[in-house]
Amino acid sequence: MLAKEICISSSQSPIALAMHDDVSIGQQAIISGWGRVHPFSWLSRDLQKLSVPIIDNNVCQTYYKNTTILNSQICTFERKGIGACKIGCGTTLGLFDAEGRVSGVLRLRIL
Numbered sequence: 001m002l003a004k005e006i007c008i009s010s011s012q013s014p015i016a017l018a019m020h021d022d023v024s025i026g027q028q029a030i031i032s033g034w035g036r037v038h039p040f041s042w043l044s045r046d047l048q049k050l051s052v053p054i055i056d057n058n059v060c061q062t063y064y065k066n067t068t069i070l071n072s073q074i075c076t077f078e079r080k081g082i083g084a085c086k087i088g089c090g091t092t093l094g095l096f097d098a099e100g101r102v103s104g105v106l107r108l109r110i111l
Helices: 057-063
Strands: 028-033 048-055 092-096 102-107
Touching: 048 057
Parallel strands: none
Antiparallel strands: 028 048, 028 092, 092 102
16 A cells, blocks of 8 residues: 555556566666766766666676575676666666566666
8 A cells, every 4th residue: 555646647657567587688678766977976966777688697696706696686787887886876677568668667786
């Protein structure tokens, strides 16, 4: 239950939350948030977004050797220095179906 009722409109509507089985390797996702755009910059005043591919968890494990990547986790990687980081604010990962509709939104756990 929500504390406050949501008004459904052309700009607000419910979506299905993606399940791990709905995600495939190579599928594009969108990372968005108000994080830093450079390592030592202030947090962005504008919402930032980036298209990133879903990668295999075994490949992900090679990037994060000191962390255990679980089968229940979804991993993305564009290239070093590009993507979400630990100092991101309100970062989410949006998944899209074949027609380009949002098929789920996940809250990121940044490693």
